[in-house]
Amino acid sequence: MRSSSISDRIELLEQRYKKAQNKWTRLDAKRTLLEEQLGEKTRELDSYFETVDTYEKARVLLQQSAEYAREQAKQQIETLVTNALQYVFGPLFSFQIELEEHGNKAVAEFYVVSEYEGVKVKTRPQDSRGGGVVDIVTLALRVALIETVQPKRTGPLLLDEPGKHVSGEYVLYLYEFLKSLSTMFKRQIIMITHNYHLAQSGDKAYDVTIKDGISDVSEIDNT
Numbered sequence: 415m416r417s418s419s420i421s422d423r424i425e426l427l428e429q430r431y432k433k434a435q436n437k438w439t440r441l442d443a444k445r446t447l448l449e450e451q452l453g454e455k456t457r458e459l460d461s462y463f464e465t466v467d468t469y470e471k472a473r474v475l476l477q478q479s480a481e482y483a484r485e486q487a488k489q490q491i492e493t494l495v496t497n498a499l500q501y502v503f504g505p506l507f508s509f510q511i512e513l514e515e516h517g518n519k520a521v522a523e524f525y526v527v528s529e530y531e532g533v534k535v536k537t538r539p540q541d542s543r544g545g546g547v548v549d550i551v552t553l554a555l556r557v558a559l560i561e562t563v564q565p566k567r568t569g570p571l572l573l574d575e576p577g578k579h580v581s582g583e584y585v586l587y588l589y590e591f592l593k594s595l596s597t598m599f600k601r602q603i604i605m606i607t608h609n610y611h612l613a614q615s616g617d618k619a620y621d622v623t624i625k626d627g628i629s630d631v632s633e634i635d636n637t
Contacts, residue, residue, distance in 0.1 A: 589615035
């Protein structure tokens with residue numbers, strides 16, 4: 415009887431252990447999933463703040479410029495961002511800046527105008543078709559600011575994941591636009607991207623991987 419009782423207790427403990435182990439496995443998997451989701455949301459939030467910061471800098475530029483300089487800057491920014499949108503998404507897109515005076519202060523609002531079946535739709539960039547439009551507007555705005563601000567800043571364009579929300583069908587047009595930017599403004603472009611097609615568009619491209627905590631760099635053959 416005593417031996418049977420000990421055996422039963424061992425079996426019960428083993429069952430409890432397995433149950434606890436299964437519960438820990440489920441909770442650990444859930445924790446990993448939540449950490450991944452938190453990381454993704456953090457990256458989205460960082461991207462959002464970068465976009466907002468770009469818009470605010472453009473607004474400040476327009477607000478602080480004298481009337482003539484403001485109109486010149488407005489036209490330059492509208493033209494560059496419109497060219498970017500049309501280069502990537504086609505001729506039915508354009509970018510507009512609306513300036514209004516509020517208490518002797520110019521307030522700028524940004525809009526993307528698109529045409530569907532003959533009907534023009536004007537929306538804020540963040541409300542336009544997908545995140546790709548926001549990416550292109552933000553990219554073009556940053557370039558426009560660099561080229562408009564005086565004294566003019568020199569040096570390469572440093573881009574971190576440009577167009578990361580642009581769908582695959584438009585990636586070809588995006589890297590053609592980036593090449594045109596480089597030629598137009600005579601600036602080297604240094605880009606970090608996870609998009610292999612974008613990486614292949616560069617004159618020089620390198621693949622960086624982590625092996626045992628050490629970065630391994632190899633050149634991508636783009637010939």
